[in-house]
Structures are given as structure tokens and as C-alpha cells.
Amino acid sequence: EKGGYDYFMLKEIAEQPKAVADTLLGRIDAAGLLTLDEVRIPVHELREIDKVVIVACGTAFHAGLIAKYAIEHWTRIPCEVELASEFRYRDPILGARSLVIAISQSGETMDTLMALRHAREQGSKVLAICNTNGSTIPRESDAVLYTHAGPEVAVASTKAFLTQLVACYLVALYLGQVRGTKWGDEIQAVIRDLSQISGEVERVLETMEPVRELARSVASKNTVLFLGRHVGYPVALEGALKLKELAYMHAEGFAAGELKHGPIALIEEGMPVVVVVPSPRGRSVLHDKIVSNIQEIRARGAMTIVIAEEGDETVVPYADHLIRIPATPTLLQPLVATVPLQVFACELATARGNEVDQPRNLAKSVTVE
Ligand code: M6R
Numbered sequence: 001e002k003g004g005y006d007y008f009m010l011k012e013i014a015e016q017p018k019a020v021a022d023t024l025l026g027r028i029d030a031a032g033l034l035t036l037d038e039v040r041i042p043v044h045e046l047r048e049i050d051k052v053v054i055v056a057c058g059t060a061f062h063a064g065l066i067a068k069y070a071i072e073h074w075t076r077i078p079c080e081v082e083l084a085s086e087f088r089y090r091d092p093i094l095g096a097r098s099l100v101i102a103i104s105q106s107g108e109t110m111d112t113l114m115a116l117r118h119a120r121e122q123g124s125k126v127l128a129i130c131n132t133n134g135s136t137i138p139r140e141s142d143a144v145l146y147t148h149a150g151p152e153v154a155v156a157s158t159k160a161f162l163t164q165l166v167a168c169y170l171v172a173l174y175l176g177q178v179r180g181t182k183w184g185d186e187i188q189a190v191i192r193d194l195s196q197i198s199g200e201v202e203r204v205l206e207t208m209e210p211v212r213e214l215a216r217s218v219a220s221k222n223t224v225l226f227l228g229r230h231v232g233y234p235v236a237l238e239g240a241l242k243l244k245e246l247a248y249m250h251a252e253g254f255a256a257g258e259l260k261h262g263p264i265a266l267i268e269e270g271m272p273v274v275v276v277v278p279s280p281r282g283r284s285v286l287h288d289k290i291v292s293n294i295q296e297i298r299a300r301g302a303m304t305i306v307i308a309e310e311g312d313e314t315v316v317p318y319a320d321h322l323i324r325i326p327a328t329p330t331l332l333q334p335l336v337a338t339v340p341l342q343v344f345a346c347e348l349a350t351a352r353g354n355e356v357d358q359p360r361n362l363a364k365s366v367t368v369e
Contacts, residue, residue, distance in 0.1 A: 009154035021198040022148035056103035065234035067168035074176035088118035105160035106365035107135025215347035232276035239341035246349035269301035277308040282330040
């Protein structure tokens with residue numbers, strides 16, 4: 001059932017192009033407009049929403065963090081993202097015009113379920129983004145947008161994450177579409193880019209051998225740091241979470257702009273630091289700032305592992321290891337930038353002799369608070 005792969009995780013990483021394509025299937029019409037009929041919240045209500053609140057745990061929370069950038073940019077609706085386990089215990093401000101989005105692969109995560117129940121008690125509408133048909137979270141929500149990743153068996157989430165991102169982009173674009181924003185043309189262009197993205201994920205997967213080699217070469221290190229900015233920041237958090245779960249290594253993700261506020265003190269000779277570089281097009285200021293960060297950490301002895309767009313030559317002099325990803329619109333970059341981090345963590349787990357599909361102390365779905 002592992003389809004010739006040694007681990008479910010490898011199989012699920014390889015299935016990502018299909019999972020992404022399947023999640024888009026039937027949701028973009030011939031005119032390039034989104035048709036999210038499943039979102040059974042009436043359009044007039046969607047137009048009234050004054051706040052989006054995303055609740056989720058673990059990897060799904062990272063998808064939510066990325067969604068915030070997309071939702072606020074394309075819809076201009078304020079969006080908060082919160083760990084489901086923290087959310088209801090702080091008496092959050094919710095009302096009938098708040099849209100709460102609960103993201104969960106399993107649909108059974110107790111923390112997320114309790115958060116959505118709390119939101120509904122406050123009169124908010126809840127939209128679930130879920131991978132498991134008929135599970136508790138979608139059953140208790142007002143509407144559901146299913147991700148079509150297929151069953152995910154490995155404890156470490158991979159294909160579910162990419163499809164959660166796709167679903168989040170669809171919701172953001174759809175909200176933009178029904179409300180009409182000044183980004184109309186951009187929304188159309190992004191829908192086109194999104195429909196091409198599965199091919200880009202495929203291309204990334206074809207170039208992963210150097211990433212596996214690199215993972216084996218750092219298997220005896222104690223710490224790996226991950227840096228990113230903008231949507232690259234949650235990608236860094238996700239890269240670090242994968243490493244904790246699978247390699248049992250100390251791994252931390254930081255917003256690169258925070259380096260000088262503390263984390264740079266951690267840098268030691270030879271410490272691997274993975275840096276997710278934003279596109280030099282689009283938000284180029286951020287790109288240039290991160291290139292300076294790479295120089296700074298390298299000057300302090302870090303082994304720099306740089307994930308950068310094809311054609312971005314500015315990073316070359318400062319990268320001890322360079323991982324190329326295809327050029328994408330800024331907001332979509334996580335769909336390609338996360339893949340090398342999954343491969344990296346999986347290979348490190350193998351190199352360290354860890355159980356890949358069933359990491360110690362973890363369960364696939366966490367049904368207790
Ligand atoms: O089923 P869910 O998406 O609600 O699960 C949430 C987290 O427990 C899950 O993403 C966890 O962090 C994964 N093991 C990460 O790889």
C-alpha cells in the first residue's frame with residue numbers, strides 16, 4: 001500500500017502535485033472564476049464579513065498563517081490566526097459578522113473542534129477546511145471546503161498541508177471575487193497561476209537529490225535554524241516543525257527581521273541555517289533585506305542553506321548550499337518552498353535511524369485537549 005516507497009511519507013510527498021491539482025478540480029470555471037458552491041454561506045453574508053479568524057493546530061496552523069497574508073491582501077478584511085488551543089481560553093471577540101475558518105486534516109483535532117464550538121456559540125459562521133469526509137469538524141461547521149489530498153497516513157503532514165494552502169488561497173480569492181476589490185485583475189492572474197502550480201511542484205520534486213545528500217551531511221548536527229519573511233516566515237516555522245517531529249533535532253523558525261533582536265546570538269560555527277528567500281520580483285525590499293541577513297549569519301560562521309527562485313543570482317555568493325525553486329507569485333511561493341523542507345526532514349529522520357511514519361510520542365490525530 002506504500003506504492004513501492006519505503007515510507008508513507010515519501011509516497012505522500014510524491015503525491016503532492018496530484019493532491020494540489022485535485023483540490024483545484026472543478027473549482028475554477030471556464031471563465032477563470034471561482035465556483036465554490038460548497039461554501040454554503042450566502043454571498044450576501046460573505047459580503048458583510050468584517051473579520052476572519054483562523055483557528056488550527058500544528059501544520060494546519062502554519063497554513064493559516066500563510067492564509068492571513070492572502071486574505072488581507074486580496075480582500076482587505078482583517079484576519080487573525082490563532083492556535084486553536086489558545087483561542088477560546090482568552091475570551092476572543094467574535095460576532096455574527098466574523099467568519100471563523102477551522103483548518104484540520106483529520107477533522108478530529110479536539111483543540112480545533114472546541115475552538116469552532118466556541119465560535120458558533122458566539123454566533124459566528126464557521127467554514128471548515130478539511131481532508132476527511134464526514135469527520136466531526138466539518139459536520140459541526142456551517143460550511144466545508146474539502147481538500148482532496150486523499151488519505152494521509154504518515155504522522156508528519158505533507159500533502160495535506162499543500163492542499164490546505166490551496167484551499168486557503170481559494171477562499172481568499174473567492175472572498176475577493178464576491179466582494180469585488182481593486183485587485184480584480186491580480187485575482188484573475190493568480191487563479192491562472194494557481195492552475196499551473198501543480199506542474200511546478202512536480203518540477204521541484206524532480207530536483208531533490210542534492211537536498212537528500214545535504215540532509216545526510218548534517219545528520220550529526222544538534223540544531224538547525226530556519227529563517228523567512230512574509231509568507232516565507234510560516235514556511236520556516238513549518239520546516240522547523242517537520243525537523244522536530246521527524247529528526248528529533250532542535251529546530252527553530254524565525255522571522256528573519258527578528259535576527260538582530262536576539263536569535264543571531266545562537267549562530268555558531270558550522271550551524272546549518274535554512275533561509276527561504278522571497279522573490280526578487282514583487283516585494284523586492286524584503287528580498288534585499290534577507291540577502292543581507294544571509295551575509296550577516298554567514299559572517300558569523302553559519303552554514304547557509306538558501307532556498308531561492310531560479311534566476312536569482314544575488315544569493316549565489318552567500319549560499320553554502322543553494323536549493324532552487326520555480327518563480328511563482330509571492331503569495332504562492334509556500335507551495336513550492338515547503339517541498340524541499342519536507343524532503344530534508346524525511347531524509348534526516350532516515351539518516352538518524354528514526355521511524356519516519358510514526359515518530360516517537362506523536363499520534364496522527366490528536367483527539368484530546
Ligand atoms: O488533523 P489536523 O490537521 O487538525 O492536525 C493538526 C496537527 O496535529 C498536525 O498538523 C501536526 O502538527 C502534524 N503532525 C504536523 O506534521
